Amino acid sequence: MSALEPLSLFVRWAHVVGMAAILGGALLVWWLTARPFRTDADGDTRLEIAQRYEWIFWAAIGVQVMTGVGNLGAFGQGLPAPTTAWGLRLTVKLVVVLALALLSLPRTLAVAVLMNRPAAESGRSQVVPGLYAATVMLVLVVVVLAVWLAHG
Amino acid sequence: MAELLGPRSAGSERFVTFAFGTFHTVIFIVSAVLVLHLSGALSGVLTGLNTLTGLALFAALWATTTWSTGRAIRGVGGPVLATRTPIGSVVTRAARSGALNGVLFLAAAAVILALSALLTGQGDSIGIFILGGFFVVLVGTLAGATIGAILGVLFAAIDLVHLWAVGRLVRAL
Numbered sequence: 001m002s003a004l005e006p007l008s009l010f011v012r013w014a015h016v017v018g019m020a021a022i023l024g025g026a027l028l029v030w031w032l033t034a035r036p037f038r039t040d041a042d043g044d045t046r047l048e049i050a051q052r053y054e055w056i057f058w059a060a061i062g063v064q065v066m067t068g069v070g071n072l073g074a075f076g077q078g079l080p081a082p083t084t085a086w087g088l089r090l091t092v093k094l095v096v097v098l099a100l101a102l103l104s105l106p107r108t109l110a111v112a113v114l115m116n117r118p119a120a121e122s123g124r125s126q127v128v129p130g131l132y133a134a135t136v137m138l139v140l141v142v143v144v145l146a147v148w149l150a151h152g
Numbered sequence: 153m154a155e156l157l158g159p160r161s162a163g164s165e166r167f168v169t170f171a172f173g174t175f176h177t178v179i180f181i182v183s184a185v186l187v188l189h190l191s192g193a194l195s196g197v198l199t200g201l202n203t204l205t206g207l208a209l210f211a212a213l214w215a216t217t218t219w220s221t222g223r224a225i226r227g228v229g230g231p232v233l234a235t236r237t238p239i240g241s242v243v244t245r246a247a248r249s250g251a252l253n254g255v256l257f258l259a260a261a262a263v264i265l266a267l268s269a270l271l272t273g274q275g276d277s278i279g280i281f282i283l284g285g286f287f288v289v290l291v292g293t294l295a296g297a298t299i300g301a302i303l304g305v306l307f308a309a310i311d312l313v314h315l316w317a318v319g320r321l322v323r324a325l
Contacts, residue, residue, distance in 0.1 A: 007203050051167065054171065058170055059174070061174065065177075065178050065182060069210065070203050070206055073198035073201065075195065075198075077199055079195035087189070091186065094185060095186070098179065098186070101178045101182070102179070104175075105175050105314050106314055106321065108171045110318050110322060112167060112168050
């Protein structure tokens with residue numbers, strides 16, 4: 001076993017854990033914001049949880065890209081060309097990841113803005129569950145593409 | 153956008169800086185990988201790097217980009233969203249911070265690649281990095297600063313569009 005094999009395994013593990021954090025966290029925040037606690041009438045607790053998720057999301061998506069490129073590097077010269085079926089799936093996955101990042105920044109900024117609004121106003125927000133629902137859908141597309149790339 | 157963040161904005165600066173910095177890094181790297189993949193050059197580029205070197209280069213870019221983003225945000229007068237900074241001032245600040253980011257990343261990349269060459273038993277090639285160091289100082293700094301400034305302005309434009317969209321979204325609530 002070469003010295004880099006444990007590192008490659010760690011990179012794959014981190015890639016899977018990062019995706020679990022992104023998807024699981026988005027699902028949890030979506031559920032919590034769509035069905036708020038009775039004790040959280042002003043929405044402060046929901047936004048606090050959402051803000052903590054946003055930290056995790058951006059850390060995890062950074063790790064996803066870092067380890068994702070590492071996984072591609074493991075193919076070496078055997079990386080399929082973009083004209084192959086596998087290469088086309090990779091192209092689609094990269095475009096969806098770009099869309100996920102582009103659409104996630106407004107979500108993060110919306111949470112930051114609502115966090116700094118008076119509690120009575122932010123409690124009325126119905127946009128937050130919708131933003132997390134959209135995130136879950138996009139992340140699920142990425143997951144399906146990733147599984148298809150790995151095992152298809 | 154002054155009304156977007158209120159008196160609780162100070163605590164949000166670090167949060168927003170990290171999000172913007174990571175966003176810029178992710179968009180840059182994924183776009184680069186996509187372009188290299190579509191042009192058929194990706195395997196050639198990745199084969200030239202071992203896993204550890206690649207991870208270190210990404211971590212360096214992530215760190216310098218987040219730092220320079222924070223510098224740009226602080227430079228426009230405090231927590232982002234909480235200021236009515238003129239667009240011209242934002243663009244100038246973004247270009248300066250982007251240029252600094254380009255130079256810093258280039259220097260970090262030179263150190264990482266030199267260490268990688270030493271650690272993987274390619275010590276003979278260290279001379280290339282010493283010569284390359286002169287190149288970095290003379291030409292690389294200019295190239296890194298120029299590319300960084302262009303990317304900095306491009307990302308500032310994307311960020312302003314995002315801020316405008318969020319402003320409208322939140323006002324509509």
